[in-house]
Amino acid sequence: GQNIDQPTEMTATEGAIVQINCTYQTSGFNGLFWYQQHAGEAPTFLSYNVLDGLEEKGRFSSFLSRSKGYSYLLLKELQMKDSASYLCAVRDSPALGRLYFGRGTQLTVWP
Amino acid sequence: EAGVAQSPRYKIIEKRQSVAFWCNPISGHATLYWYQQILGQGPKLLIQFQNNGVVDDSQLPKDRFSAERLKGVDSTLKIQPAKLEDSAVYLCASSPSGGSSYEQYFGPGTRLTVT
Numbered sequence: 166g167q168n169i170d171q172p173t174e175m176t177a178t179e180g181a182i183v184q185i186n187c188t189y190q191t192s193g194f195n196g197l198f199w200y201q202q203h204a205g206e207a208p209t210f211l212s213y214n215v216l217d218g219l220e221e222k223g224r225f226s227s228f229l230s231r232s233k234g235y236s237y238l239l240l241k242e243l244q245m246k247d248s249a250s251y252l253c254a255v256r257d258s259p260a261l262g263r264l265y266f267g268r269g270t271q272l273t274v275w276p
Numbered sequence: 277e278a279g280v281a282q283s284p285r286y287k288i289i290e291k292r293q294s295v296a297f298w299c300n301p302i303s304g305h306a307t308l309y310w311y312q313q314i315l316g317q318g319p320k321l322l323i324q325f326q327n328n329g330v331v332d333d334s335q336l337p338k339d340r341f342s343a344e345r346l347k348g349v350d351s352t353l354k355i356q357p358a359k360l361e362d363s364a365v366y367l368c369a370s371s372p373s374g375g376s377s378y379e380q381y382f383g384p385g386t387r388l389t390v391t
Contacts, residue, residue: 198379206384207367207384207385209382210379210380252318252319254318262371262373262380263309263324264319264321266319269317
């Protein structure tokens with residue numbers, strides 16, 4: 166089966182930096198996605214990694230190591246609005262495009 | 277560009293009743309997904325359509341769940357009869373194609389409560 170693991174909860178203060186880790190064991194790999202989900206809302210796309218290394222997009226960066234089955238999402242200059250659940254998801258097949266999600270990491274940003 | 281539309285947004289039913297959810301994907305998106313998200317968990321894929329054909333329904337409980345995508349556009353997901361453990365948010369997502377597109381676009385979801 167597919168196993169995607171991430172911490173359940175994290176807290177941080179405004180202006181700080183937080184790193185959310187994700188480890189995965191899947192039968193196939195064709196990319197790792199991070200989504201943000203505010204309470205009661207739909208997940209929204211944050212980042213995509215298919216090759217090893219760091220992808221930077223404004224305050225958000227995502228890193229991938231395929232050999233270690235590991236990724237992290239780095240959030241800088243935290244704002245209150247960043248309080249949300251962050252979902253790590255793996256696409257196992259280029260042909261199908263389906264995603265396998267972790268349980269999500271609930272991030273709370275304090276003033 | 278209009279997003280993925282879903283209705284109803286909320287539904288409360290008693291166990292053993294039936295319920296149906298509707299999804300209208302982003303115009304032109306060939307691939308449509310239905311996910312089930314139980315409280316405190318990540319979304320779990322139930323079924324994937326490519327145009328009007330089923331690509332993957334391996335995790336769909338076929339004894340009670342059914343889905344269709346007539347004409348390759350709108351889709352409906354039905355549960356009959358519902359069980360207490362079906363209480364969840366049902367998310368519909370779409371993408372331009374199955375593999376080459378990076379991301380899936382999610383609708384707001386339908387929150388189902390089975391009592």
